[in-house]
Amino acid sequence: MSRPFAVLLPFRPGDGLAGIAGYRADRRVAAGLALAAGLILVHAAAHAATAGAKPAILETLWRWTPFLLGGFVWNIVISALAMAVGTALGFLLGIAQISQVRAVRAPSWFATQLLRNAPWLVLLFYCMYLLPFQLHVFGTRIGIPDWLKAAFGFALPVMAYVSEIVRGAIRSIPAGQWESAEALSFTRSQTIWMIIIPQCLKRMLPAWMNLYAIVTMASVLANVVGVSEGLTAAREMLAAEQRVELLLPVYAYVLLWFFAYCYPIARATVFLERRWAVAH
């Protein structure tokens, strides 16, 4: 039997309901504390494993940081490129999915489903092994570096996800918009590009930003196919140092870098979602 006259009691965060301000602060504090706890645990574990060589570990990590950062930059490059290409293509694919021409709609739907349901790593293998490594265009040879192939490999699932986001956003626009446009004798193409899409952009942004965080995290998969990026740099560092006690700290360090990059994006996404909340 719970509290009588519950409605008269002061509000307490953590009752499980959305006390928005309290809830947000909770999570920031929580994340910070979790981070600190994680760091302490990692150091304690490493310290226990080496019995006193703790400064050496921190110092080693610090020494290799420029090298590791250099690798991490490639993660950002690959994910940014994949997002750029994937968004552009996915936009077109999403619009093709609502086309009134069956010959356009069906293959677009099929391509979207295919790319959404294939594992990202398999698509990456496809692109790495089967794409040519250089193009002979107009007589000159243009080399395609392997990070570019990896970026294209990630652009494929991004294309499918963006296509779904676009399609969902377009469908959430009230039918009244379409009807008014038709009444004002806009062609379908004009309606889509001048009326519907501008309204969709706001709705799509949080999901799109979420996708960017996902792609940045997925860019680590490129390490499995031999592309030089952050995790590859970490493995090369471990190969050079050959010290068992470095394993835990180095991988934890890499995780921290990604957390530091992706968590702000996630927070910004939540913030934008709340600010631009559109009644559906």
Add this chain to the structure above:
Amino acid sequence: MVAEWFRQLKESANVNLTIFYDRFDGLTYLNGLATTVKLSAACLVLSVVFGIGGAWLQRSGWAPLRWLVNGYVAFFRNTPPLAQLYFFYFGVGSIMPLIPDGAGGTHRLFDNFQWAVISMSLFAGAFNVEIFRAGIEAVPKATTDAAEALGYSRFKAYIHIVLPLAFRISLPALNNNLVTMVKGTTIAYAIGVPELLTASATIWNASTNIPEMMNVLMITFLALVGILVVVMHRIERALHIPGYNR
């Protein structure tokens, strides 16, 4: 007989599908498929457990417990699953205690399959916590008040009333997460778990039939995911709450 046809396919069309005519390759691929299915099933169960448990702890009155769960969710949702896997298997795995195995030697506490399950379940579980939280919040307050009025304790109301409803509400999002997880089992390749991608790589390294094996792999995954999506849709429709529009 089937094997002969595929052998001839290699000669005539240069399409080398060794899994159909080479016993070792065929068995390797089938084992890979079995391991992928086992991995997915284990991760499904464990991640749902983590999700339900995390969602329950998130509503606790004791603040540090809430901070812990929120920190877990924030950390696992914003770091790459492959890096998490490396961290657990090579990092944490190297400081795990040695336990004796049956044959007189010792080995570390969790082997690579188990670490893959743990790591991927923690990752999917973090998403599940959020999904269950949304589902629990979507249960009308009136319902929980009614439960309170009927004398249910908080815990009993959670188990008998809130959770079943929340589960049905969050089923579509859970299914999405499940599909993502099944696709994500491919990262176990990095730690040598003999699942589908590892099996395919082993086969194409020995028989140099990369395009054929990649296509077979893609088709296998599309089939797996397709079956899963169809089954999930059936379940969703069966468990759909009447009048609750999504």
Add this chain to the structure above:
Amino acid sequence: MQKLLRSAALAIAMAALGGAAVQAEETLDKIKQSGKFVVGIKVDYRPFGYRNEKGEMLGLEHDLVADIAERLSAKLGKKIEVEKVVVTAQNRMQFLQQGRIDFMIATMNDTPERRKIVDIIEPNYYASGVNLLTRKSNGIKTWEDLKGKTVCTLQGAWYNKMLTEKYGFTAQPYAGPNEAAQATLDNRCIGFLDDDAHAASLLLGGGPWSEFEVPLETQAEAPWGMAIRFQNPELKDMLSKATAEWHRKGTIAALEKKWGIKSTKWVQTMQEKHKSQ
């Protein structure tokens, strides 16, 4: 919209056709023209190729590549720069075939199947065989002892399938030798199916490896080969002469000493063979 799709399709088709064109020119001419010698080399296999904290690549094979670059510069009459492309056991041959690299020196065993795909330089520059790196306490004495056990292997090694089929163990393939070695240290498998040169260098390092041994009879002994694409007779000839000179002058043995590798009998035999020529 239609125009956009059509021109996109055309561009993709052109690119595909272009990409499929076969490399017909002599590699040596290409090197002379571009002034660059593109080599595929490893950086995860200490001490043959690895990185230090400044990101520099070093190792025994890197030294050999520097020597070849000097010879190329002398032969072609202009300074040839080395452009190193990192390869692994899984992609080294594909890269060479596709033309991404012109030359490959990546601890690759010379096998008849591989000779069908790439042109391997003779004489070979190094050799090793396959053995098992295992804890002394495991008491493994013969290959047959491995039946039914789990063995850590390297993805892409040519001997994996052959030995797995022959001796009936379960392979646990890892992407790189360091991951496989680490898994072995953690007792995740009974041992690491490694080539004996790498295993020997690990044992030399001491530390946790002092409890390990390489007890079995070395199998699948195969010399290592550097590789180039087919139909490059001039380059092949130059590289063959270079290798013969390395053996004659004892360069390889000296490099073994430099990088702390226990001197192998194979290298000594080759040295004697070429000295007498």
